[in-house]
Amino acid sequence: MKPVRLPASATLALPRLALFALCILYILPGLIGRDPWKTDDAAGFGIMWTMAHGSIADWLWPNIVGLAMPDKGPLAFWMGALCIKLFGWLVGDAMAARLATIGFFLLGSLSIWYTTYLLGRRSETQPLKLAFGGQPEPNDYGRTLADGALLIYLGCLGLLLHSHETSAEALQVSLVAMTLYAAVRLSDLPSARTALACGATLGLLALTRGWVLPLGILLGMTLLATLLQRAVLRWLLMLSLPTALALTASWPLLANVMQPYGGSPTSAWMDWNLEQIALPTLTGLKYFFRYGIWFAWPAWPFAGWAVYAWRKQYSALHIALPLMFFVVVVLVALISPNHVEGILLPMLPPLAILAAFGLPTMKRGAINAVDWFAVMTLSTSAAFIWIGWIAKQTGWPAQLARNAFKLAPGFKPEFNGLAFIAAALATAAWVAVVHWRLSRRPSVLWRAVVLSTAGVILCWLLLMTLWLPWINYGKSYAGVAQQIALKLPGSTECVDSNVGPTQRASFAYFGDVRFAPFNGGNCDYVLLQDSNRSSDSTDALAPFGEGVRWTMLWEGRRPSDRDERFRLFQRVER
Template sequence: MKPVRLPASATNALPRWVLITLCMLYILPGVLRRDPWKSDDAAGFGIMWTMAHGGLSDWLWPHVVGLPMADKGPLAFWIGALCIKLFGAVLDDALAARIATIAFFLLGCFSVWYTTYLLGRRPEAQPLKLAFGGQPEAKDYGRMLADGALLIYLGCLGLLLPSHSTSAEALQVSLVASSMYAAARLLESRSMRAAAVLGTALGLLVLTRGWVVPLAIWIALLALAAMRERVLVARLTMVTLPVAVAVASTWLVASSIARPFDSSPYDAWMLWNLSQVGMPSWESLKFLLKNGIVFAWPAWPFAGWAVYAWRRQSSAPHVTIPLAFFVAVALLAMINPHSEEGVLLPLLPPLAILAAFGLPTMKRGAINAVDWFAVMTLTASAAFIWIGWIAKQTGWPAQIAKNAFKLAPGFKPEFNLIAFLIAAGATIGWFVLVHWRISRHPSVLWRAVVLSSGGVILCWSLLMTLWLPWINYGKSYAGVAREIARKLPSRSCVDSDVGAAQRASFAYFGHVPFARFDDAHCDFLLLQDRNRGHENANLIRRSGFQWTLLWEGRRPSDRDERFRLYQRVN
């Protein structure tokens, strides 16, 4: 027997404009008014910026002004570079690149919503009919579940930073959601067109961040199809796989023909893909369990309950499709030798969709517990953000102000009226939302997650308005880049060992002319290390030449990382 019995009043859907507004409130803070940060964000932007201001070879072999970065794939950077080409003259290049970030995020949101809608309106997912009628219509029930899935997706803590960064991960998570939508379409129509769409999505995933994740997804879907119908197996093997290979091979074929920089990115790309697969280890399992609890909150409790509640209908597509995606990606995380959050990101779309089907079966006490946890933790977090901002502006409380300035020595706070008004409006909206949820006790099922997603949006908005100048000061290399630029002549060549994020920031903010692939010897050398001392640093010998120290410096917020600029001694 199905575990769901509910009246039509519990399936009232959110208006479309509310959903779109929530998505824009989520993505716009952190996209506007900020520098590329010390992370994959700056490195990804550096690849996009290099492509946008380069030639065909730069597009075929991703690199950050001479530092090869062909390991993951070019698709996300192609789209970002195209946005810079189209909008860079009107907007700042960094902001133009983030138009692609916004598009990636919206693609993921739409895919999560429509996948849940397709699965939710199927007969297997419908609630039991009531004795005297009044049960919801299939489409209304599907829309309600889709609203819940989107709210859960927005509430996932692990989505915050990747969805706002100019990185391949931002597109990967959205394409995983798009692949789920295509899989749901294939199961519904069994058409060759749907199989080709799924193949296209998997091929684009290969171009975004390697073949490991899309191959695991395809194998999971093939195993699922083998348990259902032979026609699905035929579609996956005869249509989906060839289309995916054809789409994915376009870059590699073009690179082998054009030979960018007299070479090919295939070896570096394949080596990175192979490095993502290893033997299962306790460390990988511990990383998955320890970080996944926070990373996938609040999706995993609802998803776990959904699997239990629908255990008697375990072959239903609304359970098997997201569960197949989840199992495939979770297994990859357990055999991945690298402990990085990027391996957890593809877990979020299937968990959010699966969690939505747990909402109709959750007990009222469990829903209230999740709500109160969200209210207490997120309200406390928002209060701390406000108190910290007040401390930076006024010096009170003294200890909090001292700690804030200790982490960013030299930072000078400025009052921004627009940012303050936005933060105040978001805070008022949060209290209105909490009052609505507590006082009216709405029967709609998405009430269980609206506070979690709303609180995450609140805290992120506060950070990206009140604290953005302080965060920029600590995570941006703009100041260091301009100091280096002042020490270099107009025409020069700089060899360097700095990382991708630093290289991108120095090239963008300071126009530092780093050595490219065809530069033999440079007159300047920029080194990065963690040596705080000055011993033996004024004169060094490297690559058969002597170098004399011309400049050294660091970001005020980083006491360990140091940069030294040398000039070659003739």
């Protein structure tokens, strides 16, 4: 028997304009008015910027002004570079690259909504008919579940930072959601068109961040089709698989033919993919559970409840398909030797969709507990953000002010009236939402997650308005880049370096530092990145010329980083 029994009043859908406004309110803060940050954000932007201002070789062999970066695939960077080409003159290169990030996020959000809608209107998901009628219509039920899935997705803590970065991960998570949508369409209507669409999304996913995850998803879909839908299996093998292979191979084959910079990134890209496969370790398992609990909050409690509530109908597509995607992502994360947050990101779309089908069966007591937890935790967090900002602006409370300036020495706070108004309005809106939820006690399905989502958006908006100058000061290399540029006699001087991708991108963009070309060079300047604990530079300079004498022109670092150090040397004798 189905576990769902609902009246039509519980399926009131959110207005489409309100959902779109919520998505825009989520994605815009954190993209406007900041520099590329010391994360994958700056490295990803560096690849896009190099492509946009480089030649066809840079598009075929991703690099950051000469530093090869073939590991993840070029698709996300192609999109960012195209945006820089089209809009860089209007909004600046950094913001133009983030237009692609906005597109990635909207693509993922739409895919999650429509996937849940299609699953929610299927006959096996419908609530039991009431004795005297009044149960919801299939389309209304599907729309309400889709609203819930999108709210849960926006409320996931792990999505916040990664969805605001110019990185391959931002596109990867959206393509996982799009692949879910294509899989549902293929299951509903097996045809050449839907099979081609499914294969295309898998191929694009492979060009974004490697073929390991899409291969796992394809194997999972094949197994699921073999067990539940034999009609789908034929289309998967005959059209989806060849399409995915053709798209995946298109970039490596073109690079092998064109030979950018006298070679091809194919070998390094394949090596990186193979390095993502290893035996699971206890360390990896600990990492998954330690970080996955908060990363996928609040999706995983609702998703777990959905699996339990529908345990007697586990073969139903709305449970089996997202659960399969989730299991594949978990397995890929466990066999990966790289324990980074990016490997957890693809599990959010299937979890959000699965969680939506747990909403109709949640007990009122559990919903109230989630609401009160959200209200207390997120209201406290928002209050702390406000108090910290007041301390930073006024010096009171003194201890908080000292801590803030200790983490960012030299930072000078300025009052931004527009940011203050935006933060105040967002806080007032949060109070209104909390009052509406607790006083009206609506019966709509998405009531269980509206406070969690609204609170997360509030805290992020407060951080990206009140605290953005402080965060940007601590995470940007703009100041260091400008110092280096002042010490170089001309913008055409060649600079060898051992700096990482983030630093290389920032110095080239902000300081117009001309690093050694792709195939290396014999430069008269060397920029070293090391630790303050390192005193001897002889060994570090050895790779740049044996028996060469160097003189140090400059030494510096970001004020917020006490360990990292940069030193600029000039060749004085061969």
